[in-house]
Amino acid sequence: MDMEGLQEKLVPAFEWFHRHPELGYAEFETTARIREILAGLGVEILDTGLETGLVARIGNAGIRSGKPVVALRGDIDGLPITEDSGLPYASETPGRMHACGHDFHTTAILGAAILLAEKKATLPGTVKLIFQPAEETAGGAAKVLATGALDDVREIYGLHVSPDLPPGQIGVSPGATFAAVGGFKITIRGKGGHAGYPHLTRDPIIALGQIIATAQSIVSRNANPFDPSVVSITHVEGGNTWNVIPPEAFIEGTIRSLGTEKYKCIAERLGEIVKGVELTSGTRIDYTWNMSSPAIDNDPALAVFVADTAQELGLAAGPSIPCMGGEDFSLYQQRIKGVFWNIGIGGAEGIHHPRFIAGPAPLSSAASLLARLAEKALVRLSST
Ligand SMILES: [Zn+2]
Numbered sequence: 569m570d571m572e573g574l575q576e577k578l579v580p581a582f583e584w585f586h587r588h589p590e591l592g593y594a595e596f597e598t599t600a601r602i603r604e605i606l607a608g609l610g611v612e613i614l615d616t617g618l619e620t621g622l623v624a625r626i627g628n629a630g631i632r633s634g635k636p637v638v639a640l641r642g643d644i645d646g647l648p649i650t651e652d653s654g655l656p657y658a659s660e661t662p663g664r665m666h667a668c669g670h671d672f673h674t675t676a677i678l679g680a681a682i683l684l685a686e687k688k689a690t691l692p693g694t695v696k697l698i699f700q701p702a703e704e705t706a707g708g709a710a711k712v713l714a715t716g717a718l719d720d721v722r723e724i725y726g727l728h729v730s731p732d733l734p735p736g737q738i739g740v741s742p743g744a745t746f747a748a749v750g751g752f753k754i755t756i757r758g759k760g761g762h763a764g765y766p767h768l769t770r771d772p773i774i775a776l777g778q779i780i781a782t783a784q785s786i787v788s789r790n791a792n793p794f795d796p797s798v799v800s801i802t803h804v805e806g807g808n809t810w811n812v813i814p815p816e817a818f819i820e821g822t823i824r825s826l827g828t829e830k831y832k833c834i835a836e837r838l839g840e841i842v843k844g845v846e847l848t849s850g851t852r853i854d855y856t857w858n859m860s861s862p863a864i865d866n867d868p869a870l871a872v873f874v875a876d877t878a879q880e881l882g883l884a885a886g887p888s889i890p891c892m893g894g895e896d897f898s899l900y901q902q903r904i905k906g907v908f909w910n911i912g913i914g915g916a917e918g919i920h921h922p923r924f925i926a927g928p929a930p931l932s933s934a935a936s937l938l939a940r941l942a943e944k945a946l947v948r949l950s951s952t
């Protein structure tokens with residue numbers, strides 16, 4: 569199929585997905601539509617037990633045949649945002665919007681399916697197509713991995729739209745391009761009392777202030793200035809009136825770092841600060857942190873492979889723009905060698921904005937790149 573024909577097929581599908589955004593694990597209509605399109609192409613859908621999202625397969629039998637398996641991943645969920653784009657195909661549901669371009673990713677993977685299905689008989693292996701639920705809530709990738717459907721996959725490829733790149737331009741870099749992301753909670757238990765008699769209390773508000781102030785030294789004094797990271801305190805609570813020292817106070821916030829190990833160091837350093845304040849304030853402090861997704865960790869050779877293949881297809885390719893957002897594609901990369909790149913869509917507003925627009929113009933390029941990468945990866949893997 570030529571690029572024009574492909575684009576003509578993809579635009580109506582994209583507009584349908586854009587009109588029908590659904591939140592993580594509620595992507596029932598979206599999944600039904602994807603199933604329908606794949607069934608029309610004669611593509612096999614695997615029995616994974618996933619309630620929403622799916623994994624499909626094109627090509628020859630899996631690992632037992634000795635032939636390689638690679639995967640292409642798109643995510644399918646929308647966000648709890650009311651769309652204000654003014655598009656003729658804007659969301660039909662108030663409070664739901666495809667504001668992160670997952671409708672674009674879904675359509676691009678379907679486009680790759682169209683191209684790969686045409687070559688099904690000659691593919692030197694199998695391509696698995698992942699339509700992942702619940703990326704925004706960061707649980708979907710783990711759920712797909714838990715099905716075992718990717719156990720035989722040797723390389724995995726994924727993309728994300730970027731409003732910061734011109735339409736159709738590819739941004740790809742080795743290593744961390746999306747941050748390790750997570751949060752922390754700190755509960756300070758002191759001893760409340762009359763504000764005029766502080767010596768009879770263990771003031772949790774002072775401890776809270778010390779933690780907030782000292783936490784700012786982690787990025788500025790402990791982290792390497794060449795390793796971007798963020799500690800943001802976003803929620804504090806303590807007390808409810810002017811003349812009472814409360815018994816408890818609470819802090820929560822987020823840590824982000826372009827490196828999974830660096831993230832852990834920052835989280836542990838915050839724990840040491842908390843311990844120090846606990847000791848000097850005489851309060852008891854509970855500190856917990858989590859990492860909802862590790863950093864994207866692009867395989868250097870595969871990053872070059874994506875840039876070279878994009879250029880072969882006539883697409884401009886440069887480095888990606890590092891992002892302090894998280895992406896649970898990183899969970900696949902902890903088990904499977906993989907690469908995640910950006911494709912430019914232009915546009916005035918950033919992702920997660922009510923006026924965000926992922927223009928459909930680069931859809932056929934995105935699909936061709938995905939299909940070409942899968943095909944070339946199978947050829948390379950079957951000859952080694
Ligand atoms: Zn998002």
Ligand SMILES: [Zn+2]
Pocket residue numbers: 668669670703728
């Ligand atoms: Zn996204």
